[in-house]
Amino acid sequence: MTTSTRGVDRTPAVLVLEDGRIFRGRAYGAVGATFGEAVFSTGMTGYQETLTDPSYHRQVVVMTAPHIGNTGVNDEDMESKKIWVSGYVVRDPARVPSNWRSTRSLDQELAAQGVVGISGIDTRALTRHLRERGAMRVGIFSGQALPDEGTMLAEVRQAPEMSGADLSAEVATTEAYVVPAIGEKKYTVAAVDLGIKGMTPHRMAERGIEVHVLPATATVDDVYAVNPDGVFFSNGPGDPSTADHAVSVMQGVLERGTPLFGICFGNQILGRALGFGTFKLKYGHRGINQPVQDRMTGKVEVTAHNHGFAVDAPLDKVSETPYGRAEVSHVCLNDNVVEGLQLLDRPAFSVQYHPEAAAGPHDAAYLFDRFTSLMSTAPMEGQRA
Numbered sequence: 001m002t003t004s005t006r007g008v009d010r011t012p013a014v015l016v017l018e019d020g021r022i023f024r025g026r027a028y029g030a031v032g033a034t035f036g037e038a039v040f041s042t043g044m045t046g047y048q049e050t051l052t053d054p055s056y057h058r059q060v061v062v063m064t065a066p067h068i069g070n071t072g073v074n075d076e077d078m079e080s081k082k083i084w085v086s087g088y089v090v091r092d093p094a095r096v097p098s099n100w101r102s103t104r105s106l107d108q109e110l111a112a113q114g115v116v117g118i119s120g121i122d123t124r125a126l127t128r129h130l131r132e133r134g135a136m137r138v139g140i141f142s143g144q145a146l147p148d149e150g151t152m153l154a155e156v157r158q159a160p161e162m163s164g165a166d167l168s169a170e171v172a173t174t175e176a177y178v179v180p181a182i183g184e185k186k187y188t189v190a191a192v193d194l195g196i197k198g199m200t201p202h203r204m205a206e207r208g209i210e211v212h213v214l215p216a217t218a219t220v221d222d223v224y225a226v227n228p229d230g231v232f233f234s235n236g237p238g239d240p241s242t243a244d245h246a247v248s249v250m251q252g253v254l255e256r257g258t259p260l261f262g263i264c265f266g267n268q269i270l271g272r273a274l275g276f277g278t279f280k281l282k283y284g285h286r287g288i289n290q291p292v293q294d295r296m297t298g299k300v301e302v303t304a305h306n307h308g309f310a311v312d313a314p315l316d317k318v319s320e321t322p323y324g325r326a327e328v329s330h331v332c333l334n335d336n337v338v339e340g341l342q343l344l345d346r347p348a349f350s351v352q353y354h355p356e357a358a359a360g361p362h363d364a365a366y367l368f369d370r371f372t373s374l375m376s377t378a379p380m381e382g383q384r385a
Contacts, residue, residue, distance in 0.1 A: 013118040013142035015089065015126075016152045019133060023126060027142035028093055028117035029110025035159035036060040036086030038138035039308065040127045042287030046359020047106070051085055051115075052078040054171035054195035055264065055306050057237040058162070060087035060138050061286075064127050069094035072102025073109045079197040079358065083110070084171065084237075087140045088117035089126065116140050134282040135308060137161065162308065163280055167238030168194040168246070168265070172216035179204075179211040187375045190228040192218055194246060194265045195236025199356040203368050204232070217245070220252035229375045230259040233266030235354065240268035240278045240309050247272045254323045254348060259374035261367070262350030264307055270341055270350040271311030274321040281337070284308035285353075288360030291333040292353060294340075300333065303353040304360035310352065311338045318344065347374040 011027035017038060040062040041050055047068055050061060068090040088110060097105050110117055118140050130136070139156040141147065147155075172193040179201040181187075186208035191201060193213050201211040212226040216236075223231055231253045233246065243265070250273040253260050262270045268278050285305035292303045313319065315336065318327045324345025330352070332339050342349035355364035 011142055012144075012146065013140060014146060014152065015118050015121060016139045016141070016149070016156050017129070018137040018153075018156050020153060021129060022149065023118070023121040025118045025120035028090060028119035029088060029107055030114045030116045031143045032116050033139060033141045033155075034060070034087040034116040035137065035139045035156060037135055037162045037308075038062060038130060039135050039284055039286055040064055040130055041306075042289060043304075043360065046288060048073055048077045049079050049359040050306075051083045051088070052080045053197055053235075053306060054080055054084050055235050055237050056085045057167055057171050057195070058086050058165065059237075060089060060140065061085045062089040062123055062126055062130070063091075064123060066091045066123070067094065068092070069097060069106035071099035072097030073104050073106055074101045075103065076101070077358065079199060083113045083115050085115065087138070088115055089121065089123060089140070090117065090119050091121065091123040093119045116142060118142065130283050135162070135284060163239055164242060165238045166242035168216040168236045168243065171195040171237060173213060174215055176212060176214050176218075179213065181208045181210045182206050184208055185210050187229040187372065188212065188226060189230045189232050190214055190223045190226050191232040191234060192216065192223070192246065192249065194234045194243075194269075196234035197354070197356060197358075199358040200234060200263065203356045203365070204371075207368055207372050209372070218249065220249050223249065223253065224256075228258065229378070230261065230371060232371075233260070233262040233269050233350075235264030235266065235306070237265075239280070240265060240272060243269055243272070254346060257346055257378075259371065259378050260348035261371040261374075264352060264354060267341060267350035267352045268309055268311055270348065271313060271338070274319070274323065274326050274341070274343075276319075277312040278309050279312050280309050281307070285332065285337070288357065290353065292330050292339045292364075293333055294330055296329055301363035302361040303364050304357040305353045307352055311341065313338050313341065323348070347378055
């Protein structure tokens with residue numbers, strides 16, 4: 001990525017997809033060039049949480065809602081310490097933010113962090129194109145010295161693809177840290193950071209859990225060094241087929257029978273640990289309005305999503321795994337994608353979506369209570385098989 005100064009309304013910008021389709025607009029945020037995988041998010045709110053979600057690392061996010069930036073930016077709603085998206089695409093950016101919590105405008109924040117964006121394009125047409133053709137590589141170029149179309153397309157096609165990308169270590173913490181329990185401490189959880197969002201340990205802390213956030217490179221010994229009552233595997237970017245280390249660590253946890261909970265990338269890791277495959281979705285699920293059914297209760301939840309890969313597990317039967325019986329616990333009602341897994345003989349489960357959902361629906365918040373319940377009924381370490 002190359003960047004310079006903040007874009008202005010009339011600075012020309014061009015978006016080039018790897019299949020040759022071109023959209024012309026105006027610079028938004030930093031001026032320069034950036035590359036990534038073009039994906040779209042259907043959320044009408046929560047753009048600040050989207051931008052700072054580490055799972056969007058190396059992706060150029062297209063917002064389907066036409067008006068973005070209306071409420072500005074503040075210091076409280078960030079999911080991490082920086083913006084992770086590679087680029088940002090909006091139709092009609094707010095000229096002036098209006099919200100009592102706002103401290104600066106969105107375009108100022110994008111420029112300050114060197115994030116190249118584009119505005120003034122038909123995001124509806126771009127989204128339809130991605131739905132029909134699938135997520136693909138893209139480049140955004142802005143400034144007076146734009147290269148010719150052939151050069152831009154060649155640069156886009158030289159950018160790395162998301163398939164085969166091993167990215168968790170690039171976004172995870174390098175040093176372990178602790179998020180203390182709020183109020184009385186009841187449990188200790190070791191959380192393996194594969195790209196964790198700040199709201200996730202907060203939701204656990206609200207339930208009396210002291211969370212030890214560990215680097216993606218943490219070993220099984222590192223996990224158990226904190227004497228955990230439960231182990232958590234977070235969301236994160238990249239292709240789960242590359243996450244062999246995380247799969248090995250999770251298998252070590254499953255062997256000990258410690259209560260285990262995974263979210264998003266953590267769901268894919270559990271799928272692999274149980275022997276299932278994973279695959280890349282055509283354009284993924286990204287937004288805060290995805291209908292998911294809890295197959296245990298029949299209840300339908302409106303949920304927040306951000307994933308481009310999914311677990312390939314049978315929907316119509318209980319599967320035998322090295323760690324006992326497993327089944328699909330949740331499914332997306334739009335396309336029958338696996339949205340959750342659970343073991344029937346060990347205390348382990350996961351979901352593909354985001355129950356912390358700071359900017360979205362809270363229908364799935366009960367999953368943190370389910371994790372707490374598993375820890376409350378689990379045998380002590382010396383009694384585990």
